[in-house]
Amino acid sequence: MLFTGDLSKMPVEAESRVIVRFQDCDPLMHLNNSKYFEYFFNAREDQVSKLYGFSFEAMFRELKTSWVVYQHQIAYVRPALISEWTRITSRVIHYNEDTMVTEYFMTNDQRTELKTMLWTTSKHISILTGKRVPHNEEVMAYLAATCVPNIDFPNLQFNDRIHEIKYALSQGTNA
Numbered sequence: 402m403l404f405t406g407d408l409s410k411m412p413v414e415a416e417s418r419v420i421v422r423f424q425d426c427d428p429l430m431h432l433n434n435s436k437y438f439e440y441f442f443n444a445r446e447d448q449v450s451k452l453y454g455f456s457f458e459a460m461f462r463e464l465k466t467s468w469v470v471y472q473h474q475i476a477y478v479r480p481a482l483i484s485e486w487t488r489i490t491s492r493v494i495h496y497n498e499d500t501m502v503t504e505y506f507m508t509n510d511q512r513t514e515l516k517t518m519l520w521t522t523s524k525h526i527s528i529l530t531g532k533r534v535p536h537n538e539e540v541m542a543y544l545a546a547t548c549v550p551n552i553d554f555p556n557l558q559f560n561d562r563i564h565e566i567k568y569a570l571s572q573g574t575n576a
Contacts, residue, residue: 403463403539405454408546414492414575415448418510421485431480437517438473441505444489453543461528464537468501468523474559475519478567486510495554496544498535499525502554506566515567520559 425436432440449455461467481487488508495502505519527534536544562576569576 403455403459404543408542411453411543411546413547413549414490415445415452416491417444417448417489419444419487419489421481421483421487423483426483429480430483432482434477437475437477437481437507437519440507441489441491441519441521445491445503445505448491453547455543460540464540465528466525466534466537467528469526470521471500471524472522473519475517476559476563477517478563479514479516481507481516487516488512493544493548494520494552494557496536496541496548498541499533501525501544504549504562508570512573513570515563515570518559518563518566520562 419440421432425432425439427433446457457467486509488510489505490508491503491505493501494504501523503521503523505517505521507516507518508514509516524533525536525540526532566576
């Protein structure tokens with residue numbers, strides 16, 4: 402079983418509180434651009450394990466499938482600084498039979514300032530053939546339960562989404 406949580410009670414948004422580590426910063430005391438990916442992916446792995454009881458290893462072992470990154474879009478809006486507490490939010494904003502788009506963003510600890518936003522498009526593949534395969538029924542049910550509703554992804558522009566999130570943060574609401 403890939404998911405131990407009740408699909409009907411799964412939240413669509415996950416958040417982690419993370420401190421920016423000294424060893425991950427550049428000489429200007431900013432989080433190094435490449436480290437944002439590690440922060441986002443580590444946060445997401447912890448979040449889906451905790452919230453949904455999901456294990457990437459179980460997917461690999463049981464289904465002989467995995468997601469591989471196909472594309473990234475990232476915007477560095479404001480620097481994350483050494484020793485700063487930040488919040489990382491992640492959520493699925495689009496999926497279809499063999500694709501998933503995960504949206505990540507980092508804010509300051511108070512959730513009032515957007516620091517970075519990332520969209521990662523992943524393709525579902527067979528680990529035996531390396532070729533794309535459709536999501537199985539259990540994975541599709543998970544994606545249906547956890548995908549943010551009412552996002553018209555095919556017509557959504559990355560920069561417009563940045564503005565939506567910045568506006569929502571300024572209003573103290575979720576984007």
